[in-house]
Amino acid sequence: MEGRLADFDMALSTLKKQQINDKGIFHDMVEKFKNEMTKKDETKLKELTKKVNSAASDVSSAKEILNVLEEARDTLEDRYKEIEETIMNLESTLNNKISAILKFNEEFGQTFSKYEQTFSNYEQTFSNYETSLQTFEIKTERKMHEMTKTFEDKSSRIKEQVKDFSKDFDQKLEEFKQAKSDLDEILSAVKKDVDTIKPNTFNKESLTMAFIIVVLFEFILALWIYLVQCGRSTYSDSSDGSQDMTARDVLERIPRRVALSDFVCIVSFDEARQTEHDTLVKSALGTMQDIQMKYFVVRRHEHLQKLPKCKFYIMCTEFSERHVILEEPGLGLGDLKRCTYEVIKRYRADMVILYTRDPGSRSLGDELYNPNIYCVAKQPELMGLRDNRRFISTYDKLTEVQKRVLHDDIAKCMK
Structure with a gap:
């Protein structure tokens, strides 16, 4: 467009120069004709006037063409300005679109990064769940094997007892x-x-x-x-x-002092949990290979009459939502753990209560027990054990501090 406008400008300039030249030539011709007019007759003067009028008409036509060209140039300049404004608007719109695309690309990149992180976390969580499931399957299979073996042993012993009884x-x-x-x-x-x-x-x-x-x-x-x-x-x-003996019946038959053997007795109230209790205790013994262990399961009050007489007892209780560790006395068959505690106290033996499967004891740090177990701060028996560092709570494994305390207590008692 600029080239075309330059061409138009050049054409107008040429026309203006040509007009000036034509005017000069015309003026010269008029002077020449005037001089000749005086010399020639009227006929030739008329012819000359006719020619002059014709030339003037041509000059007028040239002026009209020049005006048209100037109007065309103005029109082209206006059109050029409109095109330039349109191009600038298009350029501004294009820049805005590019900015929006760049911003969307950035936001999409951030969102994609978040999704990628979420997917990575999901893969990690799924891997952890898969590992936990495999561990659970292994433990379940091992537990089933142990339960089957225990059931077979119990069944064989019961058969032998029945056979001996029948005989x-x-x-x-x-x-x-x-x-x-x-x-x-x-x-x-x-x-x-x-x-x-x-x-x-x-x-x-x-x-x-x-x-x-x-x-x-x-x-x-x-x-x-x-x-x-x-x-x-x-x-x-x-x-x-x-038999259906109560805690009072049992305690009446338990002597106040007995001879104690150099054994550590792990007391459980659920035979299925006895293996886990043994694993927890042995994890604290470490190099103490000379410690002799006994195991006893209490299911009824009358079983306490056969409780082994040992110097050290580890009484393993299971988690309950109400944190019932030692029941209140006088509740009939409901005070089995309390009765067990009283029997051990009558033996004048050392004891530790190991409270297991407590969800609040997963991360204890240097603490021996979960401070949210409210009965430890209210029940006198548990308070006494707590003050002597003889109450330990855990979920499924002991901390290093718990292991060290339990190890030292057993070693001190067996000296």
Whole structure:
């Protein structure tokens, strides 16, 4: 467009120069014609005037063309300005679009980075879940194997006990039958003797014999009653669920002082958790390979009569939402753990309560127990254990501080 406008400017300039030249030439011609007019006749003057008018008409046409060209140039300049403004508007719009695209690209990059991080975290979480699931499957399989083995061992022991009980029962039954047979014979003999003595009631020798027979009869009767009671006692001891003793009944039969052996006894209340309790305790023993261990499961109050008499007890309790670790006394069958605590205290043995599977004990740091277990600050028995560093809470593994404290307590007790 600028080139075209330059061409138009050059054409206008050329036309202006040509106009000036034409004017000069025309003026010269007019002067020349005037001079000739004076010399020629009117006819030639008319012809000359006609030619002058024609030339003037041509000059007028040239002026009109020049005006048209100037108007065209103005129109082209206006059009050029409009095109330039349009181009500037397009350029501004394009810059805005490019800025918006760059901003969108930046935001998209940030969003994509967040999604990428989220996906990475999801992959890590999924990997952790997969690892946890594999660990759970392994532990479950191991636990099932251990439970199966324990069930088989218990089943075999129960079968042996039943077999021995059946054998003893048959033997006792035969003894009862024999005793009854002997008693029948004695009664028959006594009856004969009575029939013999009766006519001779006042015979001194017969009276002495009758007295001897009565004493012998009483002795046999007492022996028979004793055998019957032994049979009942054997049956009662062989049947675990035949008794229903309370905590008071058990504590009345527990002596105040007993001889304690150099053992560490792990007391559990759930046979399925006994293996985990053993693992926790042994993780604290470390190099103490000479420590002798015993294991005991308490399911009923009467079981406490057979609690091993050891110098050190580790009483393992499980998490409950109400944090019931040692029940309040006098609640019948509900105070099993409290009764166990009282029996150990009567033995004058050292003890530690290990509170397991507590979710609040996952990250304890240097603490021995979870301070949110409110009963530790309210129950006198637990407060005493806490003050002596004999209360430990955990989820599934002991911290280094807990291991060291438990190790030192056991080592000090076994010196």
